[in-house]
Amino acid sequence: MSGVRVLVGTRKGAFILTADGKREKWSIDGPHFAGWEMYNLKGSPADPDRLYASQTSGWFGQQVQRSSDGGKSWEPVGNEFAYDGATGTHQWYDGTPHPWEFKRVWHLEPSRDDPETVYAGIEDAALFKTTDGGKSWRELRGLRTHGSGASWQPGAGGMCLHTILLDPKTADRMFVAISAAGAFRSDDAGATWRPINRGLHSQFIPDPDAEVGHCVHRIAMHPSRPATLYMQKHWDVMRTDDAGDSWREVSGNLPTDFGFVVDVHAHEPETVYVVPIKSDSEHFPLDGKLRVYRSRTGGGQWEELAKGLPQRDCYVNVLRDAMAVDSLDSCGIYFGTTGGQVYVSADGGDSWNAIVRDLPAVLSVEVQTLP
């Protein structure tokens, strides 16, 4: 029987949650790397037993861990992320120039067809790539040096490259998102890049319609329609149907359009999920009620999904890398909270259950659908 493996990164270690296809009875394995901040764990689509993990600490810096047996054992691999060439400066919070400095790896995106190839999104924002299973990393410097980098500025969480989407249909096309610079696209395997932020409107920057400077929180894609992207921006939920050349707002009837996560149903490219958060200064759900919102119309019209979720006194957040979907016949939706809960819906969002309730604050949730 098929099953799922949920990879959970938290502020104090990693956890691996497994279940069969019913997704009712769960095994909890962890903490792995106890005491370390685990920003992201992700499996290779080409070899589900090959996992990569970003392990980081304010004391001891960055480690990258690799597993070849589905997370039973791990080995440290290369952890040197050296910018290629002159680092230059970006803007600091106060608008002054600040040198680019490596801080941590936010996201690891394994190649769709080669377990040895992985992309890493880092803070301060840049994109790195390994082709030897993580032993060595080299920067795809065309992103950081394409021209607008000097005007990028950190969001409250740092100037992080947090989203990497590899286009499954158009060879060499990929998308990344940076907080607070915006979204970018490459059509030549990461050699050159251009901003794709037309249509975004952000009141917190001097020119609300600027080419860069937007605080994009997350982008999601359905693999069958890679030119359609959904974006949860600092405020506003956005959609593009031309690979980012133009965006339009699809916040519709959401009770608030601030939030961090966005994801797409595995089998329905027009079914989208977000978790509305009250505001940029109040990072918790409206009215103490944790609710996922689902649109079956590709945005615009949203329905509240609350069955099984706490509907009083709930003041957690759901961070940008903490939602994922599986690809079982009845699509499973997963998200983790800063309160340490990981929720699953095995019926596309209609009802929810907590897999686990008392983990450290959840930073990331990734799901592998196993044969």
Added chain:
Amino acid sequence: MIRVVLPAHLRTLARVEGEVRVEVQGTPTPAAVVDALEASYPALRGAIRDHRSKKRRPFVRFFACERDLSHEPPENPLPEAVATGAEPFLVVGAIAGG
């Protein structure tokens, strides 16, 4: 042989328990001890000091013989008691946050 005490997280990373001992050629210094640690335990590369600049990470401290050596030049000789193995060289994670 130089005796080295690592903090718990670095012992886990290096997969060692208790003190470790490293061989240092020539006059033992903090830099030479970290060189030897990184050679013996590659997982520690980048965890104690920067890969390229060799600058100590801000929240890592070097102690020995009840002295804080963190702000002394890393090429300075270690105390005689550390060089002879009578006292250990301590790599310490600073008390900062949780």
